[in-house]
Amino acid sequence: MPKPKVCILRTAGTNCDMETHFAFREAGADAELVHINNLINQQGKLKAYQILAIPGGFSYGDDIAAGKILASELKYKLIDPIKKFVADGKLIIGICNGFQILVKCGLLPGNNNLNQEATLSINDSAKFEDRWVYLKNQKSKIKNQKCVWVKNLPEIIYLPVAHGEGKFITKDKAVLERLKKNNQIIFQYCDEKGKSAAYPYNPNGSEEDIAGISDERGRILGLMPHPERHILLTQHPRWHTIKDKKYGPSLKRWQAGDGLQIFRNGVEYARKLI
């Protein structure tokens, strides 16, 4: 079977690149770490890939604001190849810092002029926090889920967040309504049972508990939680309990974690684009 090629974008301060690489490899892709200077100097290079992944980290130290400098670098130095990539129907995923970057360069929620219509601002707790959160994806409520990244996921998944600036805010009510209408809200923070709940379930105070959104066509996904940190069951903070209760002696040593399916979805879809 052909393996789709994933470009994992790297620059000063990127730091979740290796585990994102691992996640895509586990999901069956041929993933490569690519420094942004390479893409800028060879504008045609991006064409060779079917998926662009912008991993977590602190690009350029998150100076000014999280993801801001890399967002503007993408917008001013790499915009043509990216526009072409999107127009070709290829996939983009931005995780944590990557989500902040996609929102700040206008690729998410997305409009023709790449105007910024939302932001991720400082958490209500005013500090960086690493904690696990429950996420619901409402797939049972949405008939034609366009987003290619969420197929075959259970209704509620469990992933860690680790950020100081993750509070999702839209420019105005109209943008929020548009997101709802187009089913662009992909992940929402919730409690164990899938109900909307306050801090720490919603770890940052995001509007409508929004944790991740996609573009209108469902190919570009951005989310604050880290699916690449839950590829293996042993990354789950209570894997001992899960092991006993869910699997018992049938536990496989390399039991997958909740995050892996997201990467599998992307890879499966991208296979068709080769």
Next chain:
Amino acid sequence: MSWHIEIKEKEGIFDAVGEGIKKDILDLGIRSVRKVRFIQVYILEGNLIEGKVREICEELLVDKITQDYAISRPLNRHELPEPGEFTVEVAYNPGVMDPVEESTLKGTQDLGIIGVTSVRTAKKYIIKGNLTGEELKIISEKLLYNKLIQHVVDYSESARSSPVARELDYQFNLITVDLLGASDKRLAAISQEGQLFLNLREMQQIKDYFKKLKRNPTDCELETIAQTWSEHCGHKTFRGKIDYTEELEVDGKKVKRKESIDNLLKSTIMKVTKELNKPWCVSVFQDNSGVIRFDSRHNVCFKVETHNHPSALEPFGGANTGIGGVIRDSLGTGLGAKPFLNTNVFCFGPPDYPFDKLPEGVLHPKRLMKGVVSGVRDYGNKMGIPTVNGAVLFHERFVGNPLVYCGTAGIMPKDKSFKKVSPGELVVLVGGKTGRDGIHGATFSSGELTHESEKISSGAVQIGNPIQEKKMLDTILQARDRNLYTAITDCGGGGLSSAVGEMGKGSGAKVYLDKVPLKYKGLSYTEIWISESQERMILSVSKKNIGALIEVFNKENVEAVVIGEFTNTKKLELFYRDNLVCDLDMKFLHDGLPEIVKKAVYISSNKHKAPVSSCPRNLTPYLEKLLSRYDICSKEWIVRQYDHEVQGGSVVKPLSGIVNDGPSDASIVRPILNSSMGVIVSNGINFRFGLIDPYWMAASCIDEALRQIIAVGGSLKEVAILDNFCWGNPDKPDRLGSLVRAAYGCYDIAKGFEVPFISGKDSLYNEFTVNNKSIAIPGTLLISAIAVMDDVHKAVSMYAKNPGDLVYVVGQTYDELGGSHYYDLMGYLGNNVPRVSPAEAKSVFNALSKASSAGLIKAMHDCSDGGLAVALAEMAFAGGLGMNIFLSEVPYKETQNVKRKTQKPREDFILFSESNSRFIVEVAKDKQKEFESALEGVSFGLIGCVMKDKKFNVYGLGGKPCVKSDIDKLKEAWQKPLRW
């Protein structure tokens, strides 16, 4: 032309920074504050028209969704405040690195705007409330700025003078110091005035050396010698001669012994390693960190360092550069190891220490702690290295001199574990530029702190730039994998002087100081040589590889510059614009240190007070109080701020439990994600035991570090440890005496456990002078352990799992309450300090390793601070389950060295004794037999079971409950104190 841009959150958007400051002001006890607004200020310099400045704002600096901005010229910038409104604007002092400058400049260039020549930032706070001038001053000084690196902008002044301090070109002028003609008195004065921290004997030695050369030293030569010979770099106490006298009381009799020690390090710590001669020890005590085998293709390295003095003065910057430095130790080990975990241990004064008792020039412990935690968070998180383990301890004697230990473990391919410099290779400096930051850091940490320290040593304080280091890390690993260099070391304390001096030790080195890239003009040749600017490393590169090497770095925007050459002259030769400014023999530099015999005296005292009252009937309030002690209580506020999961390797995280908030013992990390092998790290520290006997403190620290490894399912098979001694002034015989006694403990116990030391560090002179009285910290030893685990799927966590499961205590409990939290709670220290019998402990540890690897253990937790009671309570509330415990089943013995008046064993002693080598273990009922047979020959007791409800009851020796509580209440007591 300069443009000021002020950015604030729009009305209705939550101002997180402002609200945080307001909370801190209320914490200071200033109640009249109503509101704080935060404004971010950028000052752009350059030939720019207003339209371009607007473009920079809208496209780069401002988040249009949440923020508003205003542009102004400096003159009309300061609007008159309204009544009851105060403005404080804080900016960096000239010469202090502003990490935001570089990235913002880059951002403007990306926009295609080229006119910006410099960017500076400032933070402006608008504080509303009826504040007095005095209150405003307190708020500013205690919360908003640190005068060592920042200042409050004076508007009238900034309007008049140019905002950028213009650096003048440096005019070369070779400075020599007249040693040849100097009297002893003058020699001492030269050392003091130059902040060389060299004693008279050392100054005389230097004088003699130059007498033979028939010339005076240059300032640069003198500085180089001072750096190399400093305690910080040379570890002369540990490597020197010591006359040791010990007076112990054994069975009421005085036992005296005298010992003359030649090299304490070699005769204790390193001796263990040598005698054990483990085949998996790869490189010990010779590189920037210790190296052990991981799997057939990789080795792992581990190092823990301290950054105490810088953190005392500027907690954020001190901790920031502390963690940055130890990360470079990993990167500078062998040919470079990739860091995959950090660990941090802190000792502070009590967070509720009264402000009016605070000595002059000392920051309040709470501010210190907040600053240190954010410094670690900033650097560790931005480097993408998980901070997975640590501890925080508190004592009054740390008020003036906190301890900040930072550790890093790294992984590297087996064939990259050694370095070798050859003559003819080039000296290449990579990473950040050099500035005036950190001048005299190494020598400064080799003296005591005083209230003057903040004035005279402010150059020693630095702020890190983690992204600079991350770029350097990324590129170094690429160059390593392409075999483009032959040796690497980091520029830490002593800067280039110690890095190049160390690397060229065996051969010789020549450096052209004018080739070093500078942050700004005006640095003298000596300043360039000894600057401790962060994020720099030295590589040794053969001439044929230099082009390829420089390309690797430049491709990712990292500077790499040839600054000299390794020679075979056995000399250190430095040039500045063709002038020879330093010409020293390597042999003198590295071996010329005069032999000094230090006196050390240790007299044991068994006369600490112990409580005489009888055992309280109801121990519930004592347990709750113990859980609320700062040392014991939840550190979740800290742990969550650290990214402890980045790189994806975590298997046992620092917090675990049914809602992820119980206190794990050791942490387990998988450095290679598609391998089942793991690395376990843990720390053992207990200065209270050292107040009674440093020997047993050392023993207990080793036991604690090792038993945490056992508690998560590890084994003693491949464990290595690090020592980190933080002590008072070693020139004082009592301080040095207790240090020697602790080192003896390290030897005996590590040898007994058959666990080698692989690296270590010492930080001496941890004293603070108040009113001419020197207060030493309690001698504090940190033992950090690293273990290799064959299969992480065998890991065990600490939280109670299932109602009905059996609860065991494994290991013997003694009436060892000396130095315990229970005694301390009542205001006593006591004498019967916990001891360690390595033979007994080993059989307990090995039996438990066997049981956990056979899958017989549901949960396990080690007993340490607060004893059995605290360990049981933590397990129960972390699991969200109750427990019923019966004290009569605990194996308990009274030691012979204590005379007891009462007949019946005391319940409080059993519950709160901090005896070593003990564990609480949860076992499923159907595994009872198998588990108990695995423990053959080991003391253990089946003491109770896990309950479905939330009740936590302990039944005393007579069968009546002595603790009756519930887990919610206990958890609340444990979580409340540091829920900041």
